[in-house]
Amino acid sequence: MTVVSRKEDSIDPFGTSSVEDYEHLYKEFGIEPFGPLLSKVSKPSLYMRRGIVFGHRDFSRVLDAMQSHKKFAVLSGIKPTGEFHLGTLMTAKEIIYFQKHGAQTFYCVADLEAYEDNKISLDRSEETAIDNIADMFALGLDPKKTYIYRQSRENRVKDLAILLGRPVTLATMKAVYGERRIGLYLSALIQAGDILLPQLEDFGGPKPTVVPVGIDQDPHLRFTRDLSQAFKRKYGFVPPSSTYHKLIKGLDGSPKMSKRLRNYFTLHDKTETITNKVSNAFTGGRNSIREQRELGGVPEICPVYEICLFHFVESDDAIRKTYDACKTGKILCGEHKEQVIDCVLKFVKEHKRRKRKLLEKAKAAIRTS
Amino acid sequence: MTVVSRKEDSIDPFGTSSVEDYEHLYKEFGIEPFGPLLSKVSKPSLYMRRGIVFGHRDFSRVLDAMQSHKKFAVLSGIKPTGEFHLGTLMTAKEIIYFQKHGAQTFYCVADLEAYEDNKISLDRSEETAIDNIADMFALGLDPKKTYIYRQSRENRVKDLAILLGRPVTLATMKAVYGERRIGLYLSALIQAGDILLPQLEDFGGPKPTVVPVGIDQDPHLRFTRDLSQAFKRKYGFVPPSSTYHKLIKGLDGSPKMSKRLRNYFTLHDKTETITNKVSNAFTGGRNSIREQRELGGVPEICPVYEICLFHFVESDDAIRKTYDACKTGKILCGEHKEQVIDCVLKFVKEHKRRKRKLLEKAKAAIRTS
Numbered sequence: 196m197t198v199v200s201r202k203e204d205s206i207d208p209f210g211t212s213s214v215e216d217y218e219h220l221y222k223e224f225g226i227e228p229f230g231p232l233l234s235k236v237s238k239p240s241l242y243m244r245r246g247i248v249f250g251h252r253d254f255s256r257v258l259d260a261m262q263s264h265k266k267f268a269v270l271s272g273i274k275p276t277g278e279f280h281l282g283t284l285m286t287a288k289e290i291i292y293f294q295k296h297g298a299q300t301f302y303c304v305a306d307l308e309a310y311e312d313n314k315i316s317l318d319r320s321e322e323t324a325i326d327n328i329a330d331m332f333a334l335g336l337d338p339k340k341t342y343i344y345r346q347s348r349e350n351r352v353k354d355l356a357i358l359l360g361r362p363v364t365l366a367t368m369k370a371v372y373g374e375r376r377i378g379l380y381l382s383a384l385i386q387a388g389d390i391l392l393p394q395l396e397d398f399g400g401p402k403p404t405v406v407p408v409g410i411d412q413d414p415h416l417r418f419t420r421d422l423s424q425a426f427k428r429k430y431g432f433v434p435p436s437s438t439y440h441k442l443i444k445g446l447d448g449s450p451k452m453s454k455r456l457r458n459y460f461t462l463h464d465k466t467e468t469i470t471n472k473v474s475n476a477f478t479g480g481r482n483s484i485r486e487q488r489e490l491g492g493v494p495e496i497c498p499v500y501e502i503c504l505f506h507f508v509e510s511d512d513a514i515r516k517t518y519d520a521c522k523t524g525k526i527l528c529g530e531h532k533e534q535v536i537d538c539v540l541k542f543v544k545e546h547k548r549r550k551r552k553l554l555e556k557a558k559a560a561i562r563t564s
Numbered sequence: 565m566t567v568v569s570r571k572e573d574s575i576d577p578f579g580t581s582s583v584e585d586y587e588h589l590y591k592e593f594g595i596e597p598f599g600p601l602l603s604k605v606s607k608p609s610l611y612m613r614r615g616i617v618f619g620h621r622d623f624s625r626v627l628d629a630m631q632s633h634k635k636f637a638v639l640s641g642i643k644p645t646g647e648f649h650l651g652t653l654m655t656a657k658e659i660i661y662f663q664k665h666g667a668q669t670f671y672c673v674a675d676l677e678a679y680e681d682n683k684i685s686l687d688r689s690e691e692t693a694i695d696n697i698a699d700m701f702a703l704g705l706d707p708k709k710t711y712i713y714r715q716s717r718e719n720r721v722k723d724l725a726i727l728l729g730r731p732v733t734l735a736t737m738k739a740v741y742g743e744r745r746i747g748l749y750l751s752a753l754i755q756a757g758d759i760l761l762p763q764l765e766d767f768g769g770p771k772p773t774v775v776p777v778g779i780d781q782d783p784h785l786r787f788t789r790d791l792s793q794a795f796k797r798k799y800g801f802v803p804p805s806s807t808y809h810k811l812i813k814g815l816d817g818s819p820k821m822s823k824r825l826r827n828y829f830t831l832h833d834k835t836e837t838i839t840n841k842v843s844n845a846f847t848g849g850r851n852s853i854r855e856q857r858e859l860g861g862v863p864e865i866c867p868v869y870e871i872c873l874f875h876f877v878e879s880d881d882a883i884r885k886t887y888d889a890c891k892t893g894k895i896l897c898g899e900h901k902e903q904v905i906d907c908v909l910k911f912v913k914e915h916k917r918r919k920r921k922l923l924e925k926a927k928a929a930i931r932t933s
Contacts, residue, residue: 311730353722357754361680361747365734368746377737377749378730384746385726 217249224413226250226439232258240292242285242440245514247505248407252416253436257405261296268393268404269293272303275323276313278461279330281443281506282409282452289407289440291335298405299398300341302331303389304564307346307353311382317347321561329557330462333550342398344564346385351395355388356381359422371418387419390435401431410439443505444498448477460539462546469543473499473536479521480528492521492528499528499535507538586618593782595619595808601627609661611654611809614883616874617776621785622805626774630665637762637773638662641672644692645682647830648699650812650875651778651821658776658809660704667774668767669710671700672758673933676715676722680751686716690930698926699831702919711767713933715754720764724757725750728791740787756788759804770800779808812874813867817846829908831915838912842868842905848890849897861890861897868897868904876907 220226229248233239235258242248260267271286279287294300304327306320315323324345332338346352368380394401406416416437423432442451445458452459460472479493479500494500500521508514520526589595598620602608604627611617629636640655648656663669673696675689684692693714701707715721737749763770775785785806792801811820814827821828829841848862848869863869869890877883889895 307726310727314730347723350719350722353719353726354716356726357676357722357750358679360750361683361745363746365743365746374734376730377732377734377753380746381726381729381750381753384750 220250220410220413224417226252226410226413227254229254229438235262237262238296240289241509242289242292242505244511245504247285248289248438248440250410250439251437252420253434254405254438256403256433257436260403261298264297266399266402267298268301268398268402269298270301270303270390270393270404270406271408272301272305272389273324273327274305274309274312275320275327276309276315277323277454278463279327280452280459280461281502282459283327283330284334284462284506285409285440285443286407287331287334287336289438290331293405293407294337294340295335299393299402300336301389301393302328302336302341302343303349303352304328304343304345304561305386305389307385308382310347311378311385320345320347325554325557325561328560329550329554330546332553332556333546338556338560343560345561346389348564349392351397352385352388352392355391355395356384359387359391359426360384362425363422367418367421371414383415383418386415387422390415390419391423391430391432394430394432401433403433404435405438406435407438407440409442411442413437413439444501446472446476446498448496448498462543464543466540466543469539470536473532473539476532478528478532484527487527488524491524492526494518494521497521499532502539503535507535507542589619589779589782593786595621595779595782596623598623598807604631606631607665609658610878611658611661611874613880614873616654617658617807617809619779619808620806621789622803623774623807625772625802626805629772630667633666635768635771636667637670637767637771638667639670639672639759639762639773639775640777641670641674641758642693642696643674643678643681644689644696645678645684646692646823647832648696649821649828649830650871651828652696652699653703653831653875654778654809654812655776656700656703656705658807659700662774662776663706663709664704668762668771669705670758670762670767671697671705671710671712672718672721673697673712673714673930674755674758676754677751679716680747680754686714689714689716694923694926694930697929698919698923699915701922701925702915707925707929712929714930715758717933718761720766721754721757721761724760724764725753728756728760728795729753731794732791736787736790740783752784752787755784756791759784759788760792760799760801763799763801770802772802773804774807775804776807776809778811780811782806782808813870815841815845815867817865817867831912833912835909835912838908839905842901842908845901847897847901853896856896857893860893861895863887863890866890866897868901871908872904876904876911 221228227250229243229251232254233243236243257267269290271290273283290300290302304324306317306324309315309320310317328343372379372383390406393404416435420434423434426432444450445452445456447456447458449456449458460469476499479495479497481487481490481492503517504514508517590597596619598612598617601623602612605612626636638659640659642652659669659671673693675686675693678684678689679686697712741748741752759775762773785804789803792803795801813819814821814825816825816827818825818827829838845868848864848866850856850859850861872886873883877886
């Protein structure tokens with residue numbers, strides 16, 4: 196699914212993908228646009244403000260709970276297959292946002308999925324997970340206020356998966372996931388167990404739950420929402436809500452960061468690696484300096500602009516200035532890359548420093564999970 | 565699958581189904597006939613002696629362990645869907661036989677299967693399971709030497725199910741079980757987990773394991789044997805062995821006892837019910853007394869004879885005498901039924917007496933399982 200196009204006629208600094216790219220999601224899948232809700236969110240996150248969170252299912256339910264100070268939960272997690280990169284960083288920030296706004300917080304280490312999907316042993320997962328959790332803490336996740344667990348150790352999730360699987364027909368599985376290995380279907384049921392875990396009596400019972408994810412994860416949400424209805428009588432489940440963020444482009448300009456293409460950097464990479472990767476990134480620059488001075492650049496298709504927009508420029512004013520400078524040809528790509536490299540290296544350095552201090556806490560969290 | 569025919573030309577008192585009925589199982593499915601092994605078993609069970617256990621997979625492996633006093637295990641279980649009847653009684657006796665011959669013994673209360681297959685809640689299963697376990701103890705299962713567990717509480721089984729599911733293709737599932745609900749596939753994986761549980765390190769590691777079952781359960785064995793090979797490197801599994809017993813006829817003469825047909829009695833039934841059911845049972849009798857005196861009866865097709873053969877006549881000499889008396893027309897069906905009713909009622913009375921004393925022990929066993 197390609198949700199990112201290369202339209203050059205946009206004049207929206209936040210519009211690296213235009214709204215039309217998502218129209219078919221709204222129409223075909225019943226995902227609702229986030230825009231109309233934005234004014235109702237009292238302190239929207241950066242992703243909400245910038246339209247990076249572009250769609251949702253049933254988010255009003257969560258918003259109501261937030262605004263009337265009723266209980267609600269946020270759940271997301273990580274498949275411990277590698278180091279934190281700019282994609283994982285997005286979900287991380289979203290969880291932390293909801294935590295800070297009062298959500299009961301669940302963070303899942305999806306080691307069973309890493310096993311089912313990527314054949315990674317549970318032992319190997321543990322090491323990676325410790326590292327990932329330390330990243331989360333360094334980013335601001337509150338260890339004391341977060342229920343962190345590993346799928347392989349959380350029997351309630353496995354039990355839910357087994358119980359929820361009962362009525363599911365093969366036709367449904369094929370419709371949602373295609374003709375796949377049984378392991379993949381198991382993995383899907385386990386994810387449904389994750390998403391509904393916050394609503395078990397052990398955690399205070401049914402409540403609105405938001406799952407912030409990339410748009411590519413929507414099938415899991417649709418599937419789990421259906422299951423929540425099938426088991427409503429038994430558990431009283433509230434259908435889980437979701438928000439969808441755009442996927443961050445690869446540094447080569449391709450629509451998604453991918454391991455295979457090595458078109459991204461991680462928060463663990465060395466200064467040199469990051470410098471090289473950003474220096475060699477694709478941009479929205481023109482064929483010559485003269486042309487760029489005359490016509491301006493095309494930030495809408497530029498992954499270097501996008502990493503600023505998504506991650507490295509906090510202030511909306513500042514990002515707007517960058518956008519304008521690019522559009523009007525005041526700043527050239529080389530110059531901008533240098534600024535971005537500085538900014539990224541500063542962030543990474545500070546992140547690593549914080550993280551080092553939190554490794555022991557992460558180990559403790561994972562050992563008891 | 566009909567494995568019981570109505571041949572009248574048999575002269576074998578143990579041959580309620582002739583060997584030819586099983587030929588296709590040997591040829592098509594690779595089940596081996598039990599006969600050739602019989603002389604090697606030092607103290608064969610009643611079912612082995614009478615050809616009721618007619619087939620096996622890899623039983624030599626278990627036999628070797630038994631004879632050289634090496635460790636081996638027996639595993640079977642019950643789906644807690646109702647009261648003990650003459651079918652469940654068969655597996656029960658087989659487990660007890662292997663336990664008495666040195667097997668590490670595992671008894672599984674298949675409550676997840678009862679949920680998946682019969683939609684019975686885990687709570688309801690618990691009550692039935694207590695009753696079933698009390699039956700097992702009354703029949704001679706040693707509570708101290710048996711690992712009794714409920715699938716829903718045995719996380720090792722669920723974990724195995726999830727791990728074993730990974731490489732299984734949909735094509736394999738369909739080939740073994742047909743196009744079914746995902747719940748049924750889950751149920752199959754859970755059974756595979758049960759069968760391999762005795763070989764986990766927690767229980768002393770890999771060892772020959774025999775699973776005594778009715779022939780209708782063979783798909784589970786084939787499936788689990790394949791999985792045991794797929795995970796051999798990780799767990800060192802020895803492919804599980806199985807023995808297959810014939811299915812006991814319904815009292816109406818149909819090939820299998822079934823809830824739908826109510827063609828059986830349970831060990832809980834009242835004296836009156838049992839008396840009526842046996843009195844009204846189908847038999848191998850002739851059209852008239854004269855004819856029967858002249859031609860003799862047909863024990864090969866007679867469910868009343870069969871319940872004696874399978875359950876209520878311990879001595880081979882005695883059953884041979886009954887067979888001869890029927891074949892030669894010396895005994896008529898009414899008379900035989902009276903004898904059988906006496907015998908069954910005596911057994912049931914004694915069983916109930918023993919069982920009453922063991923209910924508390926069964927409760928304790930299930931609460932800690």
